[in-house]
Amino acid sequence: MGNDNILEVESIHTFIGQFHILEGVSLQVPRSSITVLLGRNGAGKTTTLKSILGLTPPRHGVVRFDGQEIQGKPAYEIAAMGIGYVPEHRAIFRNLSVAENLKIAERKKGDLDRKADFIFSLFPDLKRLYRLPGNHLSGGQQQMLAVARALVADNQLLLIDEPSEGLAPILIEQMMETIRNLSATTTVLLVEQNFIMASQLAENYYILDDGKTVHQGKMADLVQDKELIHRMLGTAVRSGGAG
Ligand SMILES: Nc1ncnc2c1ncn2[C@@H]1O[C@H](COP(=O)(O)OP(=O)(O)OP(=O)(O)O)[C@@H](O)[C@H]1O
Numbered sequence: 001m002g003n004d005n006i007l008e009v010e011s012i013h014t015f016i017g018q019f020h021i022l023e024g025v026s027l028q029v030p031r032s033s034i035t036v037l038l039g040r041n042g043a044g045k046t047t048t049l050k051s052i053l054g055l056t057p058p059r060h061g062v063v064r065f066d067g068q069e070i071q072g073k074p075a076y077e078i079a080a081m082g083i084g085y086v087p088e089h090r091a092i093f094r095n096l097s098v099a100e101n102l103k104i105a106e107r108k109k110g111d112l113d114r115k116a117d118f119i120f121s122l123f124p125d126l127k128r129l130y131r132l133p134g135n136h137l138s139g140g141q142q143q144m145l146a147v148a149r150a151l152v153a154d155n156q157l158l159l160i161d162e163p164s165e166g167l168a169p170i171l172i173e174q175m176m177e178t179i180r181n182l183s184a185t186t187t188v189l190l191v192e193q194n195f196i197m198a199s200q201l202a203e204n205y206y207i208l209d210d211g212k213t214v215h216q217g218k219m220a221d222l223v224q225d226k227e228l229i230h231r232m233l234g235t236a237v238r239s240g241g242a243g
Helices: 045-053 075-080 098-103 111-122 124-128 139-152 169-182 195-201 226-233
Strands: 005-016 019-030 034-038 060-065 083-086 157-161 187-191 204-209 212-218
Touching: 005 045, 005 187, 019 034, 019 045, 019 060, 019 187, 019 204, 034 045, 034 195, 045 060, 045 075, 045 083, 045 157, 045 187, 075 083, 083 139, 098 111, 098 139, 111 124, 111 139, 111 169, 124 139, 139 157, 139 169, 169 187, 169 195, 204 226, 212 226
Parallel strands: 019 212, 034 187, 034 204, 083 157, 157 187
Antiparallel strands: 005 019, 005 060, 204 212
């Protein structure tokens, strides 16, 4: 079997303290695509990303990245294999400048110099704000910086948690455009509560409920299934897409 999936997660179980949070999450992320994890608050989406990265290591199950089993490896080793992570809530260093925030995201010396043109082509604002501290940036600019940080090192896969969170509609459009552009070179696994955004970006979807994957398929099919969307996500979807 040739391996068209950059990431395969097979029935992982993750505990936080004594709580059994993931109870059998499975998913496959095809190369050069955008895949989205959907589900209500508390379904286990963030924990799934953290389990892939080894931040909350799964106790059972298999995580395969680029054909290699990675469950049980330390998080820094998993990241170094080529997985970038954009956590939720704009995790940047607010007292450091844009330049410093990007510089410390280097994995190898010279990463930033190599990637600067690419990053500024996606986020022209960051070039203008390069010397300013993070706390001088607007919420939207901080979110852009959080994504840009994950692009400094060469990654084959990006895990992006709720990029639209707290963004004004115009910035959501910009963020969508950016993720679409970067997906030309990097596979993306996205967690996104904004269904309009998720449906316009992703080719494949997984729905998590109560720590399990309960539905999966092509986004083009899901958008037709208003009953499933409403039942699983509690979202009423207007026909006609973003507005
Ligand atoms: N540190 C923790 N201690 C205890 N329970 C936790 C912890 N972190 C997460 N949980 C629980 O694990 C479950 C899954 O959380 P998770 O953050 O993965 O969900 P989510 O689908 O990403 O939801 P949200 O969109 O609200 O972030 C929730 O019930 C949550 O309360």
